[in-house]
Amino acid sequence: MSHRNLVVLTGAGISAESGVPTFRASDGLWCGRRVEDVATPEGYAADPALVQDFYNQRRRQLAEVQPNAAHRALAELAARWAGGFLLVTQNVDDLHDRAHEETPPAAGFELIHMHGELLKARCTRSGVVTGWAGDMTADQPSPHHPDGVMRPHIVWFGETPLQMERIQRALAACDLFVSIGTSGAVYPAAGFVQAARHSGARTVEINLQPTSGARLFDEGAYGPATEAVPAFFDTL
């Protein structure tokens, strides 16, 4: 089967074998914290020091992890893919970015971090986004606005994911949609499979095990991402 326009959605499961914890582990916590406390605008307003410290720790952990065979398989596919290829990740780590730096993609490739990036910060007043590798304080002064502070460039619950128009356009034009390592619990990403089906695309779920939305996909490939992802892309 030949495909021209590919959209791949990834979630925390693709980074799990690199040592980055997923969100919905059995304890219901994210890295020991309640999601409401560290991943909502209300949580940030109530205790900015706690929220900044949480993301400071996540940012520091990036130095200890590396892209795995699944990230690399995607980068190798992006290097040889002749058509359009939009990789949309819900992950805020930089493991896809690093894999594509090692293996540069073909011209039709684009990567979108729809839930933001740990290695960026945003001014609360001007909205300016800049690279940010170090720690941030509770009232980190903004170089972009006298009354602004810098916050993590992370899309929290209740906020709008990034570049949705671009993503919807790609879903409308795709003929293959692959969802990797995501529980399908968080919208709008959980709805991408329906949009792709609407366009007539072949839809494939790759996960450790079938998710609650598995029946929405034409096919499933189950196993650890470091094995299932390279094996699936070898078939294209």
Ligand code: OAD
């Ligand atoms: P989840 O933690 O909800 O789901 C992780 C998925 O990865 C599950 O379906 C697991 O079965 C699967 N998984 C775990 N280990 C795997 C492995 N080694 N190989 C393959 N699959 C594996 O994470 P997401 O679906 O990414 O949002 O969560 C979506 C969003 O919810 C996140 O982006 C975050 C969170 O709240 C924001 O921060 C805005």
